[in-house]
Amino acid sequence: MVVREKFNEDLKELQNKLLEIGNFAIDALGKSVEALDTGNVELALKIMEDDSDADLMEEEINDFAILLIAKQQPVAIDLRRIIVAIKIANDIERIADFATNIAKSAIRIGNEPLIKPLEHIKQMHQITSEMLRLSLEAFNEEDVNKAKMVAEMDDQVDDLYGQTIKDLLEINQKNPEHMSQVNNLSFVCRFLERAADHVTNIGEHVFYLVKGRRYDLNK
Structure with a gap:
C-alpha cells in the first residue's frame, strides 16, 4: 500500500508538471498576441528569451516519466x-x-x-x-467528453x-x-491554427489513455 501511495504521489507530481508547462504556453500565447496588438517589441523579445524555459520543462517531464x-x-x-504525459508535454512545447x-x-x-x-x-x-486548459482538465480527469469538446472547438x-x-489576401490584392x-499576419494565423491542432492531439492522447486505442479527432 505504501508503494502504491508513493506511486500515486508521483503521478500527481507528473500532472502538476504538465499543468506548469501548460500554463507557461497559455501565458506565452497571450503575451505574444498582446505584443502583436500593441506593437510592444520589448514584450515580444521577452517571450523569445523565455522560450528555452518550455524546453527545460519538457525535458524535466520526460526525465521524471522515464x-x-x-x-x-x-x-x-x-x-x-505516463506515456501520454510525455506526448502531451511535447505538444505543449x-x-x-x-x-x-x-x-x-x-x-x-x-x-x-x-x-x-x-x-x-x-x-x-x-x-x-481555452482548448488547452480544457485538454489538461480532460487528461487529469480522464474525461473523453472534454477531449471531444476540444476537437469541436x-x-x-x-x-x-x-x-x-481570405481577408488578408483581399487586402494584398488591393494594396x-x-x-x-500580410505575410506576417498570415503566419500568425497559421501558428495559432497549428497550436490548436496540437491541442487536438492532446485530446486524442486522452482518448488513448482512457480507451486504450487511437482515435483521429481531426476528421
Whole structure:
C-alpha cells in the first residue's frame, strides 16, 4: 500500500508538471498576441528569451516519466498515463514554440499601423487557450467528453483561420505595398491554427489513455 501511495504521489507530481508547462504556453500565447496588438517589441523579445524555459520543462517531464517507468515498472493504464504525459508535454512545447514565432512576427511588424483589426486573431487565440486548459482538465480527469469538446472547438479555429486568410489576401490584392505585413499576419494565423491542432492531439492522447486505442479527432 505504501508503494502504491508513493506511486500515486508521483503521478500527481507528473500532472502538476504538465499543468506548469501548460500554463507557461497559455501565458506565452497571450503575451505574444498582446505584443502583436500593441506593437510592444520589448514584450515580444521577452517571450523569445523565455522560450528555452518550455524546453527545460519538457525535458524535466520526460526525465521524471522515464524514471517512474524504470522504478515502478507500471502496467496497463498507469503505463499509458505516463506515456501520454510525455506526448502531451511535447505538444505543449510545440505550442510554446508557436508563441515565440508569433512574437517574431510582432517584432517584424513593430509599431507599423495594423492593416486589419486583430479581432479574428484574438478569437483564435482565446479559443486555442481555452482548448488547452480544457485538454489538461480532460487528461487529469480522464474525461473523453472534454477531449471531444476540444476537437469541436478546433473547428471554430479552422473557420476563423480560413476567413482571416481570405481577408488578408483581399487586402494584398488591393494594396500590394502591405505584402510584408500580410505575410506576417498570415503566419500568425497559421501558428495559432497549428497550436490548436496540437491541442487536438492532446485530446486524442486522452482518448488513448482512457480507451486504450487511437482515435483521429481531426476528421
